[in-house]
Amino acid sequence: MQLSRIIIGDGLNIENIVKKKNLKLTSARRELLEILFYAKNPLSYEDIKENIVMDKATFYRNIIKFEEENIINSFESNDKKRYFEIFQQPHPHFVCSRCHNIECIKERLDFNLEGYLVENIILKGLCKVCNKTSI
């Protein structure tokens, strides 16, 4: 799993984020957040495990806590795994039902749903590559 930097504005860093939520900054949390910060696309537990040493209980407990605090965001792919990312400006994710790749979509989708608060958008179907090569 290749990690590549994403740009988070507002001088946000791990210390700030964790402190703002009154959570203790442990090395497990730092590790987990670093991996998510530097990921280009959402990561599954398996992806993360490759780069991390913490116990799975700690992993899931932190995931739950971070989601409660809106530090991260999760959703399910078609491969039935949950994927995690740092909570950002809501943007669409494309999940391919054939190759199971997950892509963050840059193009802005415009729609207004009166009364709802949209926090995450998941599009399922065939990605560019699979769609082109589909029969």
Add this chain to the structure above:
Amino acid sequence: MQLSRIIIGDGLNIENIVKKKNLKLTSARRELLEILFYAKNPLSYEDIKENIVMDKATFYRNIIKFEEENIINSFESNDKKRYFEIFQQPHPHFVCSRCHNIECIKERLDFNLEGYLVENIILKGLCKVCNKTSI
């Protein structure tokens, strides 16, 4: 779980759909498809179990088969359960992270993603009710 009829055009019925895919029409399959046909919103395994007698292995095997054949569609809610519905014209689903309700959205969302084939749209966030009563 209240079931209410949805209108499927084109004279589609369970026999046609199953035959078109060269699947055998067993009573388990008829039961499962009937429940999904008459559901107003996507249903979880728990929802379906209430109204069905088949074994869970049969349930999941049929779900897998129906998904392969594009007879049904599934996605995950925030309560970590999978929800199933008859494959229809792609339309958005709103999944509420607070009350875990799932709603099919009628309003059409317009966007064009060049090259992709969008089969399902899932929006996560706060539904009208929870958004209104949120602090």
Add this chain to the structure above:
DNA sequence: CTCTATGCAAAAACTTTGCAGGGAT
């Protein structure tokens, strides 16, 4: 009659919980 689908039981995969010890503030 043939081949697929089913039910049961067991296993696998994924996630959560209890508890005692460790670490951040």
Add this chain to the structure above:
DNA sequence: ATCCCTGCAAAGTTTTTGCATAGAG
């Protein structure tokens, strides 16, 4: 020093698999 966090092990959930039998075409 306090209280939150961690690891380990065990338990819960959800989904899949193996196998023998039943049933659709």
